Amino acid sequence: MSETTPTMAQSLAAGLERGAPSLSLERIVSIDRFTSGLSSQSYCIEVETANGPTRWVMRIEPEFGVIPPYDIAREYRLLQEMSAAGLEVPQMLYLEEDKSVVGGRFMLMSFVEGEIYQSMDPRLVDAPELPKMQEAFIETLVRIHATKQTVLPGYASGRDAARGEVAVCRKRLLTTEMVPAPVLRHALDVLDEHAPESERFGLLHGDYRLPNLMWSGDKISGILDWELARVGDPLSDLAFTQTIGHGHCSIENDLAVRYGELAGIEIDPKKIQYYRFLEMVKGSIIGHAGAYDLANGGDDLRLMSVTTIAAAGQAMMGVLEAQLVALLEA
Amino acid sequence: MFVLDSVQILAVVRRSLTNHVLPALDDDFARVQILQTLKALEEVEDRLLNGDPSARSNEIIESGARELADSLRGESPEFADKLDAALAAVPADGEPRERARRLGEALWPLVTSGDELGSTRLLELLQQEAIRILGEDNRWICPDAIASLT
Numbered sequence: 001m002s003e004t005t006p007t008m009a010q011s012l013a014a015g016l017e018r019g020a021p022s023l024s025l026e027r028i029v030s031i032d033r034f035t036s037g038l039s040s041q042s043y044c045i046e047v048e049t050a051n052g053p054t055r056w057v058m059r060i061e062p063e064f065g066v067i068p069p070y071d072i073a074r075e076y077r078l079l080q081e082m083s084a085a086g087l088e089v090p091q092m093l094y095l096e097e098d099k100s101v102v103g104g105r106f107m108l109m110s111f112v113e114g115e116i117y118q119s120m121d122p123r124l125v126d127a128p129e130l131p132k133m134q135e136a137f138i139e140t141l142v143r144i145h146a147t148k149q150t151v152l153p154g155y156a157s158g159r160d161a162a163r164g165e166v167a168v169c170r171k172r173l174l175t176t177e178m179v180p181a182p183v184l185r186h187a188l189d190v191l192d193e194h195a196p197e198s199e200r201f202g203l204l205h206g207d208y209r210l211p212n213l214m215w216s217g218d219k220i221s222g223i224l225d226w227e228l229a230r231v232g233d234p235l236s237d238l239a240f241t242q243t244i245g246h247g248h249c250s251i252e253n254d255l256a257v258r259y260g261e262l263a264g265i266e267i268d269p270k271k272i273q274y275y276r277f278l279e280m281v282k283g284s285i286i287g288h289a290g291a292y293d294l295a296n297g298g299d300d301l302r303l304m305s306v307t308t309i310a311a312a313g314q315a316m317m318g319v320l321e322a323q324l325v326a327l328l329e330a
Numbered sequence: 331m332f333v334l335d336s337v338q339i340l341a342v343v344r345r346s347l348t349n350h351v352l353p354a355l356d357d358d359f360a361r362v363q364i365l366q367t368l369k370a371l372e373e374v375e376d377r378l379l380n381g382d383p384s385a386r387s388n389e390i391i392e393s394g395a396r397e398l399a400d401s402l403r404g405e406s407p408e409f410a411d412k413l414d415a416a417l418a419a420v421p422a423d424g425e426p427r428e429r430a431r432r433l434g435e436a437l438w439p440l441v442t443s444g445d446e447l448g449s450t451r452l453l454e455l456l457q458q459e460a461i462r463i464l465g466e467d468n469r470w471i472c473p474d475a476i477a478s479l480t
Contacts, residue, residue, distance in 0.1 A: 035359045035478045118477075179384075179427055180434025182441055182456045189442070301366035302475035308467045309476065315464035318457030 008102050012045070012058070015101035020094040020108070024050035031058075044111065055111035056093060060104040064293040066286045066303070067228060068172060073097065075227050076107045078151040082226070085147045088112075088140070089223050112222030114214030119247030121210065130248060132218035135258070137249040140220050141208055142262045145234040149203050152231050158198020161232040165278065166192045168230075173285045176292035183317050184288075187281045190321050194328050196271045198233035200263075206230050208237050209245025234263065239275030244283055270327055277324045284313040340375045344368055362478045369472040376469075383466060384426035387459060388433055392417060394455045395437065402448055409448030412440055 009028045016025045029046040045056045061072035076095045083089050090109035097105050117124060124130050155161040170188050173181065205212075206228030214222030238259060241251045251259050260267045287310015290303035331339055347364055355361045377383070399413040416436040420429065441453050 033359050035362065179430045180438060182434055182438050182453070183460050185438060186441060186453055301363050301370065302472070302479060304366060304370055304470070305472045305475040306479070308471050311460070311467055312464045315457075315461040317460070318454070 011101055015096060015098070016094065016108075019096055019098075023093060023108075026050060029053070045108075057090065057109050057111050058102070058106050059109070060102055060106040062104060062293075064289075064296050064298055066289040066293060066306070068175060068289065070227065072105050072107055072227075074151055075229070078149060078226055078229055079107075079109070081149050081151060082147065082223075085149075087143065087147060087223060088220050089226075112214045112224075114216050114221040116214060117210045117248075119210045119245055119249070121248065124248045129218040133215065134249055134255055136218060136220050137210075137213070138251060138255060138259050139262060140213075140223065141205070141234075141237060141251070142259065144205050144208070144223070145200075145202055145237070145263060147203050152203070152229060154231050155201065158201040158233045159195045161198070161201050161230075162195035162236075162274075162278070163192055165230065165232060165236075166195065169278075169282055169285055173288060176285070176289040178288070178291055178295060181284075181288060181314065183314050184281060184284055187277070187317050187321050190325060191274070191278055191281065194274060194325070196233070196268075196274055196328075198235070198271070199265050199268075201231060201233050204230050204232045204234065204237050206237070206240070207245075208240060210247060210249055233271065233275070234265065235268065235271045236275040236278070238267070239272050240279050242272070243276050243279040273324055273327055277320050280313050280317065280320060284310045284317065286310060287313070336378050337375055340371050340378075344371050347371075358478070362472075362474050365474045366472045369470055369475075373470045382426045383463070384430050387463060388426060388429050390462070391433060391437075391455070391459055392420075394459070395452070398448075398451055398455060402451070406445055406448045409440070409443070409445040412443070413437075413448070413452070416440060 009031055012031075013025060013028050016023055025047055027048045029048060030044075031046075032044045034042040034044065041060045041062065043058045043060075045058055047054060047056060059072065059075075061070045073095060076092055079089050080092050083091060090112050092107065092109050094108040095105075096102075096107070099105055124133070127133075153164075155164055166188055170185075170192075173184055173188070177184075205223070205226065207225050212223070212225040213220050214224065238251045238256060241249060249255075256267045256272075287307040290298075290307040290310070294301075294303050294307075334342070347368060352361065352364050355364065395413055395417055399410040399417075402410040402413070416439075420432045420436050424432075437452060437456070441449055441456070443449055
């Protein structure tokens with residue numbers, strides 16, 4: 001068990017005995033923090049229950065974090081719906097709304113067995129299974145986009161959804177901006193003004209990339225990290241795979257054509273460009289939020305590097321913004 | 331520790347973490363926190379030796395904005411006057427990041443004021459400074475920290 005977690009184990013065990021007796025917890029064997037992820041802190045919990053040993057995953061809602069505002073209860077309800085819809089998501093076991101148990105609201109879910117790859121994982125270079133994995137990556141995204149949900153707020157149109165996302169970003173920036181970021185503010189104005197209509201809009205994963213998927217061979221066994229899920233143009237998720245999620249499964253060129261075939265929609269390059277720029281801006285705002293988190297009690301030093309990389313994104317923003325405006329107004 | 335100067339103290343802390351703490355850690359998360367700590371200490375050492383990068387950035391933006399105001403007096407005198415006024419409204423002293431905040435808030439209304447020439451060139455100035463900061467700041471990225479997240 002990690003040195004930092006004996007107290008957490010005691011408190012968690014007491015909380016689960018009180019709030020989730022149906023889990024039949026007898027003893028927590030170990031708690032280990034997953035190193036990946038910057039927002040909700042995730043832990044692998046090995047336990048003994050009346051039904052035998054098992055493993056759970058606990059995700060704790062952060063107090064500040066890099067993508068505020070958080071709502072782990074909403075994520076929990078969304079994942080319950082996704083599970084019911086047949087998507088490969090962990091089984092939701094328990095939602096604790098009392099922040100005092102482990103220092104923040106948390107949800108408990110089943111542990112999904114499988115392999116996780118980095119976006120540019122060296123193991124996949126020239127891997128014979130890569131084409132099938134890419135197909136599964138696209139096919140699963142098409143299924144996500146076609147899934148109905150009742151948890152996330154909806155919009156009247158794709159343009160409204162895009163403007164809504166820009167507004168979320170603006171609020172996030174204004175909340176966390178410690179030093180004014182005029183380049184980002186201007187980029188948000190441009191994105192708001194040029195928000196495109198969409199051929200279709202619906203559920204988006206919002207963080208769809210290889211590190212957020214579990215694999216069993218060339219099949220996806222788990223779709224993780226839904227905290228950025230929202231309603232919008234499916235092309236937004238494609239643009240995400242080309243920017244923040246860039247790597248072996250970037251949905252561009254032939255893979256984008258394949259997505260279009262499966263989803264039955266046109267891949268409009270202008271809209272893709274718009275959403276790519278939006279993702280760059282969002283990434284830079286996450287950097288600001290990282291600095292804010294550290295200045296307000298955060299203790300994950302990796303945020304220092306994240307903030308610095310985000311500044312790098314900001315440096316490119318002027319050129320990208322000019323290119324986008326030229327393309328959209330052509 | 332009266333005898334050592336601040337740079338020497340930072341150097342010995344870095345050596346201790348590198349030689350004694352890092353090799354003893356099995357926990358991946360703890361290791362990456364120490365690796366990032368070493369980068370942070372290096373950055374603080376650089377500030378002690380070369381000054382606060384925020385103060386440098388403020389100077390570059392202020393001098394650039396003054397030059398811009400001078401260059402626009404013929405073509406866009408109203409914008410040039412507003413730019414002068416905005417710069418004059420920012421107190422000359424104070425903590426660098428507080429000055430950066432005030433400077434940014436003073437210049438932002440001019441970026442969005444719609445003056446075709448002035449607003450564009452002021453935004454370009456701020457974008458150029460963002461690019462320059464990128465070049466300086468890249469040194470403080472800890473590759474292991476980023477690798478652990480992607």
